[in-house]
Amino acid sequence: MRCDSVAPYLAGLAGDEIEGRKRAMLLEHVASCEGCRDLAARHERVRAALSRIGAVEVEPPPFLLDSVLEGTRRRDRARMLPVPPALAQDLLRILHENREAIVSAAGAALIAAGTAYAFWKALRGARGRSAAVRQPA
Ligand SMILES: [Zn+2]
Numbered sequence: 001m002r003c004d005s006v007a008p009y010l011a012g013l014a015g016d017e018i019e020g021r022k023r024a025m026l027l028e029h030v031a032s033c034e035g036c037r038d039l040a041a042r043h044e045r046v047r048a049a050l051s052r053i054g055a056v057e058v059e060p061p062p063f064l065l066d067s068v069l070e071g072t073r074r075r076d077r078a079r080m081l082p083v084p085p086a087l088a089q090d091l092l093r094i095l096h097e098n099r100e101a102i103v104s105a106a107g108a109a110l111i112a113a114g115t116a117y118a119f120w121k122a123l124r125g126a127r128g129r130s131a132a133v134r135q136p137a
Contacts, residue, residue, distance in 0.1 A: 001025055001026070001028075001029045003029075003033060003035060003036055006026060006029050006030070006033075006036050007036070007039060009022070009026055010026075010030075010036065010039050010040045010043045011043045011047075013026050013027075013030070013040060013043070014040060014043035014044040014046075014047045015047055042098055045097075045098060046094065046098050049090075049094045049097075049098075050094070050113075050114030050117075053090050053091075053094075053114060053118055054114065054117050054118060054121060056090075057125065058118060058121065058122045058125075059122075059125075060122040060123065060125070064122070064123070065123055068123065091115065
């Protein structure tokens with residue numbers, strides 16, 4: 001395999017999303033190619049860092065859920081949703097430490113997916129807490 005045909009699969013390889021013969025071919029190339037091995041290691045670091053962020057319980061600002069719900073009701077009005085400060089710091093650090101890997105489209109997609117997951121997790125936590133408040137003890 002050539003490096004340019006391996007590169008698009010390295011993010012998926014880091015996320016264990018590629019199996020079977022394709023995975024074996026990719027691993028064989030990565031083992032023998034220093035450039036692809038370095039890029040694969042960067043994807044793995046980004047994946048691991050995003051997993052850690054996903055595992056952290058983020059306390060969303062109180063207005064975030066209401067803001068999202070209102071935004072979905074009124075699509076004609078554009079709204080900016082602030083990123084929780086702790087999440088923003090972690091994201092900035094990951095972006096800074098892995099800027100070369102993130103230049104690739106796969107790296108950017110990984111960051112976007114991780115950010116969406118962190119928001120989803122924060123919203124799910126906020127929804128669970130407000131549901132618990134409404135239920136009688
Ligand atoms: Zn290569």
